[in-house]
Amino acid sequence: MAHALIVEDDEDSARMMAALVAREGHSVMCGHSMAAARRLMAMQRPDLLLLDLHLPDGDGLALLDERNEALNDTVLVLMTGQASLETSIRGMRLGAADYLVKPINPQHLKGLLSRLIAPSQLRAEFDEVEEQWRETGRFGPLIGRSQEMQRVYRQISRVARTAVTVFIHGESGTGKELVARAVHDMSRRRDQPFLAVNCGALSPHLIESEIFGHERGSFTGAERQHQGFFERAHGGTLFLDEVTEMPPQLQVKLLRVLETGTFMRVGSAQVQQTDVRVIAATNRDAAAAVADGRMREDLLYRLNVFPIGLPPLRERGDDVALITHHVLQEMARQEGGGAKHLSAGALARLAAWHWPGNVRELRNVLQRAWVMASGAGIDEEWLPLHAPAHEPAVRAAAAPAGGGNPVAAVVSTALTSLGLDRPLSPSGPGSGQLVVEIGSPLADVERQLILATYARCGGHRERTAALLGISMKTLYNRLKEYQQ
Incomplete structure (x- = not known):
């Protein structure tokens, strides 16, 4: 009592x-x-x-x-x-x-x-988490010892015990949802639901219904009442990923929920109360999204009460080796058959890579290498990384006399930044070069670049999206358009 x-x-x-x-x-x-x-x-x-x-x-x-x-x-x-x-x-x-x-x-x-929960109890729990981090390098669901990640951990410890809105920003694959989960798990709402919503993956026609719910008969196909994310997350935490992809008209309603704690289902005039902590995230420049009209300025101010910036993996130093160790341990527990380890050469290759897909890409690479390696050792053979970030292996096509080839140069530079640098034949789906003619429609250039990257990634959509710097929804729509 x-x-x-x-x-x-x-x-x-x-x-x-x-x-x-x-x-x-x-x-x-x-x-x-x-x-x-x-x-x-x-x-x-x-x-x-x-x-x-x-x-x-x-x-x-x-x-x-x-x-x-x-x-x-x-x-x-x-x-x-x-x-x-x-x-x-x-x-x-x-x-x-x-x-x-x-x-x-x-x-x-x-x-x-x-x-x-008494503040003293929260402080004791944070001390336990910090002790675990010192022993294992794991801070809740996050892994890392770098100075950049230690700063993130301090921010999580500070904000988790409050109810303020958190805005996480960082490149795709840096672990934004894991940060949101850590904030929830260390908060007073830990025993209540945690719901993660990717605003960029929801259909523009259904996103309002999914977030706020709808009444029966409110639109064609609405055969029953539907509870939205705000109702299902009541008492807990709602994580809105890629919030800059939310339609502007829906941003107004989100702003009202944040300010009043109330909303209405689609097709209803009855005001609903909600008790939800909102954590938002984006892999874009939020200020640029405001300038481009994709995000409301007042919503950004309301979400950005406590910003947390996540560093890209390429700036985290020895965290690559630490994450590799933990992932291989997880694979051993999940798959059985004994532990596996990377050779010195394989570790050096991982350390030299620039990781455009960040931690998500590293996990994918290690999982594939685990499957392909027959023994306890994993060497460079099964790491699909062919050059360090500072060695651009792709060069622009030769320019015709009388001027440069800006389209080819742009495409070549893009391929270099994506790491598509294996020196193969310039023709065919596995090519490390992409040559286009001057005057080619940009839509055709985009199509060729997406399909070439998709082929180089072996049909792995998540890695393709990470390399191209686009959302999974955008990639899915493009591949569907190209009938891939």
């Missing part, structure tokens, strides 16, 4: 919350001003402090500036008429674990009470 202190100037609202807290088995006291709050806090340290931001005798947040060390183990929850960006940032700085939007929804308050 915990002891709660409610600081709220509206006496009716305070009584309602006190009755609900008491029904959940906790003791509770109410104060209607800062002076009363100081007096009650001196009488008994609260385990939970529900604090209104606007009190008759001052700003509620000023009360937090006066807190002494005896209150370090108090769970702080802010109550506000609107969850503004400024409130979220200031509350996080002062250690707020969550906030409730007024008028208080009883279900939200009940959910908050169900996930009460």
Whole structure:
């Protein structure tokens, strides 16, 4: 049983919350001003402090500036008429674990009470995670010891104990969903659902229904009521990957959910309440997406409360060898048959590669090598990497007299950056060079480049998308168009 202190100037609202807290088995006291709050806090340290931001005798947040060390183990929850960006940032700085939007929804308050965890317990759990990292190099689902990743771990430890919105940015394959999962697993919402949604993979015609749900008969084919992701993730965390791919008209509705905690299903006029923590991610430049009109500026501000930037694998030094070790151990557990290891030459080749597909590509390469290697040793034969990043093996086709060949040069440069550098015949699907004629339509050039990359990757769509720097949805649509 915990002891709660409610600081709220509206006496009716305070009584309602006190009755609900008491029904959940906790003791509770109410104060209607800062002076009363100081007096009650001196009488008994609260385990939970529900604090209104606007009190008759001052700003509620000023009360937090006066807190002494005896209150370090108090769970702080802010109550506000609107969850503004400024409130979220200031509350996080002062250690707020969550906030409730007024008028208080009883279900939200009940959910908050169900996930009460003392700050001291969270600190002890973080210490255990850090100890595991020092021993194994694993921080939750993430692997790495580099300085760049240690900075990410510190950010996760800081933000996980709060309720603020997190915005993760990094190249494709760097582990954005793993970071979101780590934040969820270390938060007070860990026992509630974690739902991951790739906004770029959902059909533009169905994305609103998938996210917010729909009523029966709201459109052709809607034969029953459907709960969207916000309802299914209630009480937990919703991870919106590739959020810059969300249609602009839907971004307006997402912004409303973030600001009010309410939404409506497609075909319904009834307002639904949701208690979900949103974590968003993108592999694009969000500011550029705003400038191009693909993302609303106000939505970016609302999502970007706590940004976490993930470094590409090529900037993580010895993490390549560490991740390789862990992946091979996982394969041994999953497949059986004993452990396998890489030769010194194979490790050197992995270290020299620039990894355009990042950790995802490394895992794919190692899994293929595991399957192909017959013994306990994996050598360079089964690593489909043919030159270090600094050795461009593909060159532009010879330019005709009277001028350069800008199209060929662009294509050749693109192939070099993709690592398609095996010196094979310039004709055929396995070619390391792609030659096009001046004046070729760009659509044809794009088609040839995509198909050549797809062939070089052995029909592996995920790696092809990573090498080309496009989403899986875009690649799927192009291959479907080319009937591959």
